[in-house]
Amino acid sequence: MEEIIIEALERPKKSGKFKEQGFVPGVLYGEGIEATTSVKFDALIVRKLISHHGSNAKVWVQYKGSKKFGFVKEVQFDPLSRRLLHIDVQMVAKDQKIQLHVPIHFINEDSLKVNQLEFQIYKHEVTVTGDMTLMPEAIEVDVSTLALGDQITYADFKLEESLVTDDLELIYGVVNHLKVLEVEEPETDADGAATVEPALVGEEEE
Structure with a gap:
């Protein structure tokens, strides 16, 4: 160290x-x-x-x-x-057991977009108890090879066996379908110009 x-x-x-x-x-x-x-x-x-x-x-x-x-x-x-x-x-x-909130860095999230997927993060840190000298400063998780529905739990962090947590079943992130924002295109006339319905006299525009 x-x-x-x-x-x-x-x-x-x-x-x-x-x-x-x-x-x-x-x-x-x-x-x-x-x-x-x-x-x-x-x-x-x-x-x-x-x-x-x-x-x-x-x-x-x-x-x-x-x-x-x-x-x-x-x-x-x-x-x-x-x-x-x-x-x-x-x-x-140096051999004292402590409890720390260790930050989690999820990397290569953009790689999932090729398959129309995205990674949704639930938590950015994990509470770990154990020997001070074995504590990581941060945990890095590569999500590029995950498939739809895959979840990240404590077991995926690959920490030393002596480092433990009370949240073994807690989900830190999951792979979902990529959400695409749909934008409605305006109606056009034969020349490609946008058509707008004229407002009636005395009628307020919304």
Whole structure:
């Protein structure tokens, strides 16, 4: 597993919004942390981390001379500007069992259109419990070879046997007939011009 290290800096607790340029506020908690600790991270580094490794990224956090293992538990963005607002990092032992919401990426959906099919997604993530080191950052599912009526369930994710879920029968997506929007063409006269019935005098057009 690639070792990703981010540095956390001490952040004094203050009332009001965090306004320090170039940093994003966050907290550390969990294994080896006596109490939830307010910290700040380099905003650019955090953005790159999430962009390359997802919102459940596994990381080593360097803080006050020690390095602890953990994962990104929650990330908050501004819903309009998408500005990074806050990040929670939970520290864990490397062999600790945890529960994560792992994102699912369905790929090659357009390939189904050749056969007049489409893939309908029901859920974009799956709840998985197991060893932290075995947790995937995301799950990729190729749907290009599926046929009409085929469904995607947990068994299709091909995860390690020790990783489990409570939703074994849950359907994450299904292949349906491609829905084609039918557009009525206007009636035309002999010259191909569209015909419009004239409105009667005093009659309001709808």
